[in-house]
Amino acid sequence: MKIVVLKFGGTSVGTIEKIKKVASIIGNYRKKNYKVIVVSSAMRGVTNDLIKKSRQISKNFSESEYDVLVSSGEQVACSLIAGRLKYNGFKSRSWLGWQIPILTQGPHKNSRINQINKNKIISYLKEGGIPIITGFQGMNNDQRITTIGRGGSDASAIMLAKFFKAQRCVIYTDVEGVYTTDPNKFNKAKKIKVISYEEMLEMASLGAKVMQPVSIQDARLNRIDIEVKSSFIKKSGTLITKKSNIINSKIVTGITSTYNDSKVTLVGVKDKPGVAASIFKPLSTNSINVDMVVQNISANGKETDLTFTIKTEDLNKTKKIIIENKRIKFRKLLFDKRVSKISIIGVGMITTPGVTFRMFQALANKKINIQVISTSEIKISVLVDKKDTKKALIVLHKEFKLNK
Amino acid sequence: MKIVVLKFGGTSVGTIEKIKKVASIIGNYRKKNYKVIVVSSAMRGVTNDLIKKSRQISKNFSESEYDVLVSSGEQVACSLIAGRLKYNGFKSRSWLGWQIPILTQGPHKNSRINQINKNKIISYLKEGGIPIITGFQGMNNDQRITTIGRGGSDASAIMLAKFFKAQRCVIYTDVEGVYTTDPNKFNKAKKIKVISYEEMLEMASLGAKVMQPVSIQDARLNRIDIEVKSSFIKKSGTLITKKSNIINSKIVTGITSTYNDSKVTLVGVKDKPGVAASIFKPLSTNSINVDMVVQNISANGKETDLTFTIKTEDLNKTKKIIIENKRIKFRKLLFDKRVSKISIIGVGMITTPGVTFRMFQALANKKINIQVISTSEIKISVLVDKKDTKKALIVLHKEFKLNK
Numbered sequence: 001m002k003i004v005v006l007k008f009g010g011t012s013v014g015t016i017e018k019i020k021k022v023a024s025i026i027g028n029y030r031k032k033n034y035k036v037i038v039v040s041s042a043m044r045g046v047t048n049d050l051i052k053k054s055r056q057i058s059k060n061f062s063e064s065e066y067d068v069l070v071s072s073g074e075q076v077a078c079s080l081i082a083g084r085l086k087y088n089g090f091k092s093r094s095w096l097g098w099q100i101p102i103l104t105q106g107p108h109k110n111s112r113i114n115q116i117n118k119n120k121i122i123s124y125l126k127e128g129g130i131p132i133i134t135g136f137q138g139m140n141n142d143q144r145i146t147t148i149g150r151g152g153s154d155a156s157a158i159m160l161a162k163f164f165k166a167q168r169c170v171i172y173t174d175v176e177g178v179y180t181t182d183p184n185k186f187n188k189a190k191k192i193k194v195i196s197y198e199e200m201l202e203m204a205s206l207g208a209k210v211m212q213p214v215s216i217q218d219a220r221l222n223r224i225d226i227e228v229k230s231s232f233i234k235k236s237g238t239l240i241t242k243k244s245n246i247i248n249s250k251i252v253t254g255i256t257s258t259y260n261d262s263k264v265t266l267v268g269v270k271d272k273p274g275v276a277a278s279i280f281k282p283l284s285t286n287s288i289n290v291d292m293v294v295q296n297i298s299a300n301g302k303e304t305d306l307t308f309t310i311k312t313e314d315l316n317k318t319k320k321i322i323i324e325n326k327r328i329k330f331r332k333l334l335f336d337k338r339v340s341k342i343s344i345i346g347v348g349m350i351t352t353p354g355v356t357f358r359m360f361q362a363l364a365n366k367k368i369n370i371q372v373i374s375t376s377e378i379k380i381s382v383l384v385d386k387k388d389t390k391k392a393l394i395v396l397h398k399e400f401k402l403n404k
Numbered sequence: 405m406k407i408v409v410l411k412f413g414g415t416s417v418g419t420i421e422k423i424k425k426v427a428s429i430i431g432n433y434r435k436k437n438y439k440v441i442v443v444s445s446a447m448r449g450v451t452n453d454l455i456k457k458s459r460q461i462s463k464n465f466s467e468s469e470y471d472v473l474v475s476s477g478e479q480v481a482c483s484l485i486a487g488r489l490k491y492n493g494f495k496s497r498s499w500l501g502w503q504i505p506i507l508t509q510g511p512h513k514n515s516r517i518n519q520i521n522k523n524k525i526i527s528y529l530k531e532g533g534i535p536i537i538t539g540f541q542g543m544n545n546d547q548r549i550t551t552i553g554r555g556g557s558d559a560s561a562i563m564l565a566k567f568f569k570a571q572r573c574v575i576y577t578d579v580e581g582v583y584t585t586d587p588n589k590f591n592k593a594k595k596i597k598v599i600s601y602e603e604m605l606e607m608a609s610l611g612a613k614v615m616q617p618v619s620i621q622d623a624r625l626n627r628i629d630i631e632v633k634s635s636f637i638k639k640s641g642t643l644i645t646k647k648s649n650i651i652n653s654k655i656v657t658g659i660t661s662t663y664n665d666s667k668v669t670l671v672g673v674k675d676k677p678g679v680a681a682s683i684f685k686p687l688s689t690n691s692i693n694v695d696m697v698v699q700n701i702s703a704n705g706k707e708t709d710l711t712f713t714i715k716t717e718d719l720n721k722t723k724k725i726i727i728e729n730k731r732i733k734f735r736k737l738l739f740d741k742r743v744s745k746i747s748i749i750g751v752g753m754i755t756t757p758g759v760t761f762r763m764f765q766a767l768a769n770k771k772i773n774i775q776v777i778s779t780s781e782i783k784i785s786v787l788v789d790k791k792d793t794k795k796a797l798i799v800l801h802k803e804f805k806l807n808k
Contacts, residue, residue: 016457058490060491065490066483069484072476072479083465087462
């Protein structure tokens with residue numbers, strides 16, 4: 001069977017008119033003789049409204065009831081989509097997580113799909129039906145409704161594509177695809193036609209908000225081609241696929257910038273073995289993620305300056321931990337929220353020497369100071385002053401010929 | 405087990421604050437060592453909003469998807485109630501129709517509960533849990549969500565009371581109970597402390613909107629005591645029970661008036677056998693319910709006038725049927741929307757002669773003209789000019805000493 005999974009996000013089904021549009025997109029796939037499996041999120045705003053209600057009931061609302069509560073949102077969206085498809089003359093019906101069932105493991109609010117019973121859906125597809133499946137939810141072994149935390153409906157779509165061996169998973173959203181950099185920050189950003197899972201993972205982890213990293217990783221592990229495209233504009237989107245499917249890749253595929261990093265500097269730390277660990281261990285046990293790290297060589301060989309970045313939301317907690325931990329000795333503690341992490345990403349880097357130099361030179365030419373550096377095989381990140389963010393995006397975009 | 409079923413209507417759970425109030429009512433029963441089963445409707449307005457959405461999708465929205473759509477409302481309400489009870493320190497959880505399961509038969513939108521699996525709920529009650537069960541819905545043999553048409557959540561509550569052999573079913577609503585007559589029409593109306601199923605059935609069928617007749621009938625057949633009371637005011641309500649439980653009943657328990665009847669008169673109908681049938685048969689096949697009927701004796705023995713009442717909403721359809729049916733011969737066709745049906749209801753009538761005379765005399769004293777009469781064992785209905793409705797209620801309320 002030529003199966004395609006179509007996933008629609010909350011904005012795509014945000015109004016009745018948009019649901020009608022979505023139904024016509026789905027119908028077009030069916031007319032092209034695809035077996036179509038649809039996954040939908042809740043209508044935009046519905047989930048937040050339900051969460052608000054739960055908070056009004058109690059600040060510490062039961063997690064199992066939370067799942068019952070919010071899962072109603074997808075139920076509504078799916079019944080409306082199926083209703084519209086039937087009105088349009090197609091055989092269609094909604095399938096709630098428990099009806100298939102989609103089985104999950106793990107705690108409420110943060111379960112993971114670990115099994116999908118295929119029989120009913122396969123029969124339904126063979127009869128020519130279009131199943132409209134509730135994203136973001138499943139059922140656990142106690143027959144209770146669960147929701148899957150990270151990745152949400154995207155993750156549901158990828159798992160359905162995996163279990164049903166779909167040819168492709170199309171993620172319909174409110175943007176046209178993945179861009180070389182954030183088009184809201186730089187209007188010359190170009191839509192990327194094709195990108196590898198690995199690059200997309202880095203892009204998503206570094207601030208591109210199109211998809212959650214966990215879903216991309218699931219797609220990568222299961223070798224599922226993902227197409228990200230707009231449900232409003234009829235244009236091809238971005239294909240996320242394995243590296244070997246990509247010919248003629250550029251050195252750099254995309255550039256990202258973050259807005260929520262903060263820099264922490266401990267001045268005058270005793271320069272002896274184990275000192276970095278004594279700082280990072282309490283942060284780690286408090287679930288604070290340390291990202292970029294740099295340690296200056298001390299002039300006298302006795303003291304050093306240690307700089308690292310964390311998410312700004314963790315700043316107060318970090319301060320508290322460092323100050324209250326008597327084992328950490330330093331002379332001065334500095335914080336800086338006015339930083340931005342600029343990253344260039346591309347699998348082409350692996351085989352192309354001198355990319356780092358080109359990046360640094362391009363930034364230097366514009367007098368942009370690099371505060372911290374971190375690299376992986378397929379990305380280079382630098383920390384710069386926040387005010388230089390846009391300037392950095394523009395110069396790097398040009399340097400690596402992403403305008404073309 | 406001393407089981408009580410508590411049912412909360414849409415107004416009772418209409419806001420977060422009201423849900424908190426409802427949770428405290430439930431908690432009080434639990435503290436009194438009752439095993440409590442709760443049934444809830446959707447939050448007020450939610451179901452109508454969902455129905456509106458379905459109509460925007462299609463005028464002829466799929467009935468199976470309609471059930472998926474609207475059943476989400478009770479799911480939300482029940483999770484919020486359970487969440488609040490847990491916050492208050494009770495063991496509680498929501499149970500959706502399919503989780504129990506509550507099995508239904510019949511078409512979508514209009515199913516009937518025919519089986520409730522008791523095992524899980526009984527275990528849960530034994531563990532001290534308070535199950536919060538979605539009203540108005542169940543699951544059919546195809547594992548699809550269904551809704552029960554008439555009676556809604558009241559019917560769910562009665563059926564749960566039946567299957568779990570509850571001592572009592574308490575219907576919490578936005579009024580304090582059942583009144584001798586509509587308190588909105590006559591401010592001296594008194595709350596009825598106890599009323600028989602039969603009287604309540606007549607009251608409900610004749611315009612008292614507290615409960616749907618079908619639910620009262622189910623309660624009667626299963627001998628389930630119902631208490632109707634307010635979820636906002638802490639006062640005892642009205643007990644609906646079997647006749648033999650009622651001592652010292654008044655002759656008349658309640659008085660109702662309708663606002664949506666119309667009178668149809670065919671003047672100069674040929675007075676021969678089968679003529680009434682030739683008129684009422686086509687109405688019946690078109691699902692038009694003929695209520696009160698009177699046929700005047702003709703002066704010449706050849707012609708007669710036939711008068712009957714129907715619901716005003718059926719008036720146009722009725723006109724069309726009578727005019728287009730060539731077999732119905734008459735000289736003139738008259739319609740009158742300006743009528744009201746006043747009924748007195750009471751099991752005491754069976755054993756008390758002269759009630760009809762007292763009613764007619766009381767109305768005559770106020771110069772209220774009786775147009776049509778119909779009676780049953782426990783009620784007398786008269787059709788009067790709509791402008792006399794309030795006057796009739798007042799005089800009858802006084803005549804049968806309902807003010808006391």
